[in-house]
């Protein structure tokens with residue numbers, strides 16, 4: 013295996029069994045204690061494979077608690093943990109829950125979730141607003157912004173936001189210009205970027221600031237990039253990625269992840285696997301590099317961001 017330092021492990025799927033992914037196989041149900049054991053084992057497996065960047069959040073069920081438990085037995089100077097605040101998990105590990113998560117971008121929520129996340133220090137290096145949008149006005153909330161700036165100074169954290177929705181780029185542009193004490197407040201941006209939603213592509217090529225860290229999530233477009241009959245309109249994309257997967261002797265997941273690595277200047281690209289075999293398959297993206305004409309071919313499969321996010325909204329929790 014080549015250098016895998018570009019990869020991070022996202023912990024959403026090990027923290028809660030339910031999400032909006034199009035699954036290749038039905039979600040296996042198990043007791044909460046074996047779910048927890050599996051999650052801890054995956055963290056260790058990823059670490060043993062060389063992964064040092066882990067992304068978590070209190071909104072991901074038990075994920076942040078798993079991280080807290082796991083780092084107690086795995087002290088490592090090289091660990092880099094990113095957590096978030098802003099979502100509360102409410103599904104109680106039930107797929108049929110009416111409400112899976114509740115968003116609240118208030119100073120009270122920041123303070124109460126920080127009180128738990130700070131247990132991850134000193135491995136906690138990155139602290140993000142979970143899904144910053146214009147609707148919650150969080151980027152205009154001075155008490156929140158001042159508190160984040162205080163945490164940045166006191167603990168040496170890199171402060172970030174995660175973005176979601178068709179206007180991700182506009183949210184990025186607003187956030188990247190926010191300053192506190194004469195310095196940019198947000199240096200890390202966890203964005204959705206993949207073969208279908210390439211809205212960040214051209215902008216990031218123009219951004220040459222080495223201090224700006226871009227972390228890619230949803231590289232597999234919530235499973236929509238795996239060839240399946242539910243999405244007839246993506247058959248041409250599926251042909252392209254299947255063809256490349258054959259050439260490089262990897263799965264389509266590795267092609268989708270490699271596209272992100274080769275087409276934008278990413279700091280990390282997240283794998284969200286919860287099964288070891290899926291993580292192994294994802295990490296095969298480290299074994300090859302796409303050629304310029306192959307990247308160009310994949311770039312032609314971008315869809316309109318509004319269409320992308322409308323379709324994503326219709327995916328069901330399962």
Ligand SMILES: NC(=O)c1ccc[n+]([C@@H]2O[C@H](COP(=O)([O-])OP(=O)(O)OC[C@H]3O[C@@H](n4cnc5c(N)ncnc54)[C@H](OP(=O)(O)O)[C@@H]3O)[C@@H](O)[C@H]2O)c1
Nearest residue numbers: 022023024025067174229230231232283284285286287290
């Ligand atoms: N800030 C936000 O709002 C936000 C939103 C989404 C994600 N994230 C972050 O990004 C991380 C990654 O999330 P993601 O949505 O991008 O995850 P992802 O990599 O697309 O993984 C999601 C699912 O894809 C499945 N998968 C991966 N490789 C596979 C393969 N080879 N064959 C079949 N299935 C495969 C995994 O199944 P198994 O579970 O069975 O392995 C996993 O549950 C999250 O964990 C989280 O940290 C953040």
